[in-house]
Amino acid sequence: MRLLNLLTAVYLIITLLAVIIGGYFIYRKLVSEIDFELGKELERQIEAYAERISNGVSPSALESDRLQITELAFDLKEEGLVLSDTIAYHDPLNREEKQLKASKSFKIGNTHYRISYYNLVVEAEDITETVVYTMALVFLIQIAFIVFFFRNISNRILRPFHSTLQKIRNFDFRANEPLLFEDTKISEFDQLNGFLEKMTQKLLVDYRQIKEFSENISHEIQTPTAVVSGKLENLLNSEITEEQAVLIYAAYQNNERIHRIVKSLGLLAKLENEEFKASTKIDVSEILTKNIEILSELITLSELKFQSDISPSVFVNIHPSVAEIMFSNLLSNAIKHNFKGGWIKISLVTHQLIISNSGEALKQEPIELMERFKKESKHIESVGLGLAIVNQICKTYGFRFCYAVDKDNIHTMTIDF
Amino acid sequence: MKVLLVEDNQEMILNIIKYLSQEGIICEVAENLFEAQDKILSYEYDCILLDLTLPDGNGLGLLNSIKGLESKPNVLIISAKNSLEDKLQGLDLGADDYLPKPFHLAELLARIKAIYRRTKLGGTEVLKFEEIEVEYQNLKASVHGKPLDLTKKEFDLLVFLITNKNRVLGKNAIAQHLWGDYTDNLSNFDFVYQHIKNLRKKISEGGGHDYLSTVYGIGYKFGPIQS
Structure with a gap:
């Protein structure tokens, strides 16, 4: 109201x-x-x-x-x-x-x-009639006055408030500009505006710091993980017992995992910062076909039936590397969360990509799996960022991403370009 | 083979030198751009392993000096930056390959050898291991002179195994080598097992010995049979 x-x-x-x-x-x-x-x-x-x-x-x-x-x-x-x-x-x-x-x-x-x-x-x-008639008249006149004068005047008084609301609605972290308001001459509104100005300044500073932190951390962690992985690799090649080998390998695998998480988070941060500008429309049919070619071997090894229907020359406004990451994530997801003898179907037409595959029943809602670090599989290597990345890509480029599982456990991922 | 490692992280240097020296590769170190400039002008190298973030500047700057050298060494960029621009710019400026950190040392060795074969030997070298021979140029492998019918992936795997012979190769190192970043999301390394199994079968069908051994369930090792 x-x-x-x-x-x-x-x-x-x-x-x-x-x-x-x-x-x-x-x-x-x-x-x-x-x-x-x-x-x-x-x-x-x-x-x-x-x-x-x-x-x-x-x-x-x-x-x-x-x-x-x-x-x-x-x-x-x-x-x-x-x-x-x-x-x-x-x-x-x-x-x-x-x-x-x-x-x-x-x-x-x-x-x-x-x-x-x-x-x-x-x-x-x-008498009653007269009184009621008179009073009703008075009341009607009041309504008329309220509608024409009170509301007009109130609207004028509330104008700074509405403009504040509008500015808050348009506030964007990426624009990196704190909100600035004009003097309203009404102390309550000025207080509110002053508070908002300070708050947005603080928010932007915090946002910048968090952004820098995530950018730095993904870069700074690469070198130590590289050192650790090298040490462990050298250690694996020295004279060791089986027990030691298993311990070293577990450390090695977890180090790889750290690397993958950091790499994915770095990618997510870059996507959020819109560092991948899509300057022109590119042919995604070509990229998808290439991706399928690379992964077809893994599909065969996983004993999956594969069916694809890819229209040639589907042009989409997206950065080529991002398109590749998106397809690769979707396809590996369809391979990973499948079973021997299962199937994968891909269809790409203008404005729409559908990837469906057989799979297991989900323990959680499909929409939850689009969040970061939400995953179904117990595999240690699985980081739980694959769909979050696809989701972020779709958000960045304004695509609609939908993931659904029907009662026959058919998983369908749809992207509307 | 002589390699110049341009890298400022001490531990990283130790790791790489240890792994490469076991392969008989002579490894020299430059810890900054200045030192690196000095060394490439004074000595000849087959390959330069170049880190980009150096204390006195961006490693890409060295690529121009290398271009002017008479005996042009191969350049393999090893960087933690992993940014597309750096990769493209590096390759543009004459680098031969780009390996983002962190990498498997086995992969580093395979890349150094591959660049070396491709540029210095014109790809004509034949890699030999006991009765197994590998010809890179026409992607052919043979046992006792009898050709093996290998797929592209199996061929790559064989080269990777022979290059890193006598080393323990983790399943992820092999997966990374064969499929690159595509395995990031594929936690299932049954794929590696499948290829190893097929390769073993083909070699033994061709009359070769089984040089492949499983190491404690964590990876594989290709080397002379110990009995």
Whole structure:
């Protein structure tokens, strides 16, 4: 939900509540005010009738369905104005109606009269209707104002915030530029922006350091691993017992493993830094065919059935060495995670490469195997970076990489160029 | 054969000298560019093993001086940099081969010998081991003068084994030699076993002795039969 919509909704709900409560009080005030004014009017009428009686008009001549004159005992005290609601017959409407009755007693001459006068009251529904109508109008005007002014103004106030969001969205480590903001004149936004500026500067410094670290480490480890492997190779050729030979060879193999990991990580770092610029489109059919040729011997040795359908001249925007690494990783994967008598199928058409092979059921989700150091096989030589490299290559060049295993344990790797 | 090793890492130098000297290769050392310049001008070498990251500059700089020499030695670049540009630039400037560190010493020896054969001997040399003969030029091998029907890989394997005779060759060294980086992702070295098995069979069918022995399950050794 957008902040502005939320604010508007909250504001409208509060206004609605205020209008309802206000409406209730206005209604009450209105009713009592009307009753008071009506009472005043009735009193004035009653006094006019009393005047006429004192002028000698016979009370019985005055009486009508709205006027009652009764005689009271003379020794009773004169009554003040009494207002009461009553249901009485209303002649013009020809039905019983709620009416307001005002009565007051007068001592005229030596007779004590109580004069009661009725009149129709303003009906509650009418008042309610008026109040609701008025309040609804007020509320509508409020909405109109909120929509046209409040939202416009808020939008203007929030503009620096939106521009900050936009800048964060566009932030890219590789551009190596910290975020810079203009002065917004609103202290909270300035605080936020200042904080973001500092944070991105720090992030970029950290990122550079990590990048340099991974670049340096992959280079610096090569020499010591080369020394270790040479020492072990020389040691293997000296007078040693079988036990020693096995120990030395285990050390030798693990040293190789370190080398392979470092080499793969170095490649991943280079891919992430986009060091392999694809300047032109190259014919990947040719590279794939060459790759298959080299690996065909291993496919035969692994007793795999091989089937390929490669369209000639499929041109893709990719660096040739990277294409070779990608194909080689995919193919060796298909060979490695297969079984004797299994099969591999390759199809390359414009914009799509599909490699499918028979294989074992996976213990984990295919998508997890695209992550670094996630692997299925228990082979010590397997580093677990093959698919991570393919995945990174696809990310770098904007291809779509999909790895799926169906219920018959057919592994399918699809790359959309 | 005389080799100049241009390398600044002491341990690396010891490893290489030890392995090559057992093969009868004379190995001299230059620890920086300056020393290397001096040595190539004063002495003749068959091959120069050139590291690129040297204390006083990039080893590629030496390639220009080598070009001007009368007896042009072979150059094999050995570098930890393993960058494509360096490789291309090095080969462009006249280097004969490029071997990224870390490498198997057996592979280094095989490469030095291969360059030497290719350039100095014009590939006409015949490699002999007891009754086995290998002719590089036409990729032919024979036992007792009878030709063997070997595949390209089996031929490569035989040359590699004879070049590194009497050495323990790890399965990964053999795999690396035969398939290069392609074996990086292929953990299964049954492939090596398959080739070794086929080669053994073909040699013994041709009437040759089985000079190949398994070493403690970690690799193979090609050498005279000990009985």
